[in-house]
Amino acid sequence: xxxxxxxxxxxxxxxxxxxxxxxxxxxxxxxxxxxxxxxxxxxxxxxxxxxxxxxxxxxxxxxxxxxxxxxxxxxxxxxxxxxxxxxxxxxxxxxxxxxxxxxxxxxxxxxxxxxxxxxxxxxxxxxxxxxxxxxxxxxxxxxxxxxxxxxxxxxxxxxxxxxxxxxxxxxxxxxxxxxxxxxxxxxxxxxxxxxxxxxxxxxxxxxxxxxxxxxxxxxxxxxxxxxxxxxxxxxxxxxxxxxxxxxxxxxxxxxxxxxxxxxxxxxxxxxxxxxxxxxxxxxxxxxxxxxxxxxxxxxxxxxxxxxxxxxxxxxxxxxxxxxxxxxxxxxxxxxxxxxxxx
Amino acid sequence: xxxxxxxxxxxxxxxxxxxxxxxxxxxxxxxxxxxxxxxxxxxxxxxxxxxxxxxxxxxxxxxxxxxxxxxxxxxxxxxxxxxxxxxxxxxxxxxxxxxxxxxxxxxxxxxxxxxxxxxxxxxxxxxxxxxxxxxxxxxxxxxxxxxxxxxxxxxxxxxxxxxxxxxxxxxxxxxxxxxxxxxxxxxxxxxxxxxxxxxxxxxxxxxxxxxxxxxxxxxxxxxxxxxxxxxxxxxxxxxxxxxxxxxxxxxxxxxxxxxxxxxxxxxxxxxxxxxxxxxxxxxxxxxxxxxxxxxxxxxxxxxxxxxxxxxxxxxxxxxxxxxxxxxxxxxxxxxxxxxxxxx
Numbered sequence: 001x002x003x004x005x006x007x008x009x010x011x012x013x014x015x016x017x018x019x020x021x022x023x024x025x026x027x028x029x030x031x032x033x034x035x036x037x038x039x040x041x042x043x044x045x046x047x048x049x050x051x052x053x054x055x056x057x058x059x060x061x062x063x064x065x066x067x068x069x070x071x072x073x074x075x076x077x078x079x080x081x082x083x084x085x086x087x088x089x090x091x092x093x094x095x096x097x098x099x100x101x102x103x104x105x106x107x108x109x110x111x112x113x114x115x116x117x118x119x120x121x122x123x124x125x126x127x128x129x130x131x132x133x134x135x136x137x138x139x140x141x142x143x144x145x146x147x148x149x150x151x152x153x154x155x156x157x158x159x160x161x162x163x164x165x166x167x168x169x170x171x172x173x174x175x176x177x178x179x180x181x182x183x184x185x186x187x188x189x190x191x192x193x194x195x196x197x198x199x200x201x202x203x204x205x206x207x208x209x210x211x212x213x214x215x216x217x218x219x220x221x222x223x224x225x226x227x228x229x230x231x232x233x234x235x236x237x238x239x240x241x242x243x244x245x246x247x248x249x250x251x252x253x254x255x256x257x258x259x260x261x262x263x264x265x266x267x268x269x270x271x272x273x274x275x276x277x278x279x280x281x282x283x284x285x286x287x288x289x290x291x292x293x294x295x296x297x298x299x300x301x302x303x304x305x306x307x308x309x310x311x312x313x314x315x316x317x318x319x320x321x322x323x324x325x326x327x328x329x330x331x332x333x334x335x336x337x338x339x340x341x342x
Numbered sequence: 343x344x345x346x347x348x349x350x351x352x353x354x355x356x357x358x359x360x361x362x363x364x365x366x367x368x369x370x371x372x373x374x375x376x377x378x379x380x381x382x383x384x385x386x387x388x389x390x391x392x393x394x395x396x397x398x399x400x401x402x403x404x405x406x407x408x409x410x411x412x413x414x415x416x417x418x419x420x421x422x423x424x425x426x427x428x429x430x431x432x433x434x435x436x437x438x439x440x441x442x443x444x445x446x447x448x449x450x451x452x453x454x455x456x457x458x459x460x461x462x463x464x465x466x467x468x469x470x471x472x473x474x475x476x477x478x479x480x481x482x483x484x485x486x487x488x489x490x491x492x493x494x495x496x497x498x499x500x501x502x503x504x505x506x507x508x509x510x511x512x513x514x515x516x517x518x519x520x521x522x523x524x525x526x527x528x529x530x531x532x533x534x535x536x537x538x539x540x541x542x543x544x545x546x547x548x549x550x551x552x553x554x555x556x557x558x559x560x561x562x563x564x565x566x567x568x569x570x571x572x573x574x575x576x577x578x579x580x581x582x583x584x585x586x587x588x589x590x591x592x593x594x595x596x597x598x599x600x601x602x603x604x605x606x607x608x609x610x611x612x613x614x615x616x617x618x619x620x621x622x623x624x625x626x627x628x629x630x631x632x633x634x635x636x637x638x639x640x641x642x643x644x645x646x647x648x649x650x651x652x653x654x655x656x657x658x659x660x661x662x663x664x665x666x667x668x669x670x671x672x673x674x675x676x677x678x679x680x681x682x683x684x685x
Contacts, residue, residue, distance in 0.1 A: 011353075011358045011417070012417055012418035012420075041536075045382070045536055048384055049384040049385075052384055052385055056385075058385075058387070059418075059419050059420045060384065060420065061383070061384065061385070061386045061420055061421055061423060062353065062358075062359070062417055062418075062420050062422065063381060064359045064377040064378070064380055064381040064423070065359075065374060065377035065378035065379075065380075065381045066374070066378060067378070067381065089358050089359055089377075090358050091353070091357060091358020091359060091360065092358070094357075094358070095358075095360075098370075099370065099467075100360075100370055100373075100374070101369075101370040101371045101373065101374035102374055102377070104370070105374075163644075173631075184632055184633045184635075185632055214648070216642075216644040216645075216647035216648045216651065217644065219641070219642075219643070219644055219647070221641050223632055224631075224632055225631075226631070236419060237419075241355070242355035242356045243355050243417075243418075244417070244418040245418070246416065246418055246419030247419055248419070256631040257631045257632060264641070267643070268643060268644060271643040271644045271645055272644055274645060275644050275645050275648065278645060326643065330643055333641075334640045334641040334642070334643065335634050335635055335637070335640040335641075336632060336634055336635075337641050338632070338635075338641075339641060
């Protein structure tokens with residue numbers, strides 16, 4: 001099994017830092033969960049800029065292109081799943097596909113992704129007027145892409161079984177004024193929902209009973225995270241116009257909560273696999289019941305029944321294997337993440 | 343006269359990395375190739391305009407010569423790099439290759455595109471105008487030309503690796519000035535293995551590579567990367583004022599001969615890339631982060647949400663009102679009638 005997770009968001013929102021911190025944290029493992037790159041060089045490629053960040057106290061240079069790497073997620077050294085991690089330059093969102101190769105690839109990646117992680121700067125969301133925060137986080141552009149490639153096709157019945165896990169990572173949460181941190185970030189969540197209302201509204205509508213889609217197909221959640229930890233970065237310049245606020249690192253970074261959004265994305269996509277298997281099992285059950293009810297058919301189709309039983313057994317075994325993995329990955333993350341739709 | 347076009351790839355506050363100026367034959371995919379490869383340079387601040395990374399190779403229908411360095415501008419506190427240079431159609435490849443030593447010596451002028459486009463913050467993408475450049479050539483006076491003779495023989499199977507300093511630059515310039523190479527040399531000077539690998543994925547194979555970590559010049563097998571021969575670094579001229587390893591690229595041009603002997607050698611150890619800021623100790627509050635929520639409030643997985651939804655749908659099914667018909671009561675009544683008993 002291989003999943004594709006695409007990380008994107010506006011320029012300067014913290015995608016690269018988030019990726020570096022996540023891969024650093026998960027390289028040695030958290031709570032038995034660990035990420036392994038497909039080869040040693042790939043890991044080095046991510047660890048080097050993280051080392052430069054920690055020791056040199058300098059933010060990584062802005063991403064200029066697209067980066068895709070393959071990793072394996074392990075639990076107690078047992079493989080859970082392979083996943084493809086795709087990271088983008090923020091500007092790929094705001095450019096028409098015919099003007100940039102990255103933009104064209106981003107469109108394709110979104111279509112192919114099992115899960116997407118949207119990275120947005122919590123400080124911008126909190127401190128700038130909502131309409132400016134929308135533009136600076138590119139939330140409207142993000143909704144536009146998701147709507148075109150994931151929401152609309154499903155509503156039109158083209159990908160009815162599809163769905164996607166949506167995770168909103170609110171970076172730079174350490175720099176937030178206290179009122180946004182109070183009551184477990186209640187104010188921040190409120191403003192983030194306003195800024196990302198396009199996505200929030202879609203998920204909300206889709207969950208209504210009148211929706212043509214099955215309401216559980218779009219698991220979506222958010223979480224504030226910090227790459228540096230509370231009090232370890234200070235605002236150097238406040239943002240104005242196109243310029244975002246800048247920060248100075250004043251102490252060694254200690255990432256906070258960076259792994260939960262990732263585990264939520266992977267855990268829910270594993271759960272989607274289990275969901276499909278459960279539906280297969282239900283279907284097999286129904287077919288068996290129908291066959292069993294007719295004695296003559298049962299005699300005539302004994303072989304088919306045997307095959308169905310074998311298939312059902314196999315599905316059940318796969319589900320049994322999957323269950324502890326889902327528990328390991330999603331169990332903790334789902335207790336930390338907060339719903340996109342309250 | 344050779345026809346050249348300009349290339350400028352950078353970002354401003356408003357627009358992310360974009361080819362603001364590019365030769366007509368350079369496609370989006372070509373721009374992406376350069377961007378993805380140079381994205382592997384983590385520490386762009388080590389690359390200055392005076393001593394930038396230098397790349398020369400053919401991409402699609404264009405031969406390019408460009409530099410990569412830190413512009414000094416910042417976005418959200420991060421350094422913004424600039425990739426700028428010139429390109430010529432493949433039909434000019436020979437002229438272009440002959441001019442490279444001259445262009446290299448005058449890189450600060452000929453590759454300087456950013457200064458000619460006006461206010462970078464208001465820039466929008468435009469196609470490059472075609473300019474005419476007189477044919478240039480230059481001889482490079484290198485003390486020891488043995489490595490060039492060697493490279494002429496080895497090139498097919500080996501690459502020349504040089505350090506990213508003035509010694510390495512002299513070796514690069516010397517090789518570029520050699521007219522006997524059967525085809526123009528492709529080079530990446532001031533780079534790392536990830537950049538080289540990314541370009542290789544697009545079929546760009548360099549002949550001369552100057553990596554940040556290289557301390558000695560040598561030949562390496564193209565196939566295995568193993569060292570196959572040593573190369574002496576140029577002689578030191580102590581009379582030079584500026585003997586820093588990354589002193590500005592400036593080469594004296596006397597009577598058409600560029601003297602590159604007057605370059606200092608690479609000094610031991612790479613420059614200090616980082617000068618950690620002086621930090622006042624501060625009182626750190628306890629590490630923050632969002633709180634875990636009680637089990638009853640945790641996010642549901644898809645299957646849990648489906649089960650909950652199905653359970654709620656079943657609960658919503660209108661329950662038929664209780665029937666007043668009680669078969670036992672009727673039965674009791676019949677028995678009473680038959681036995682003649684009364685309540």
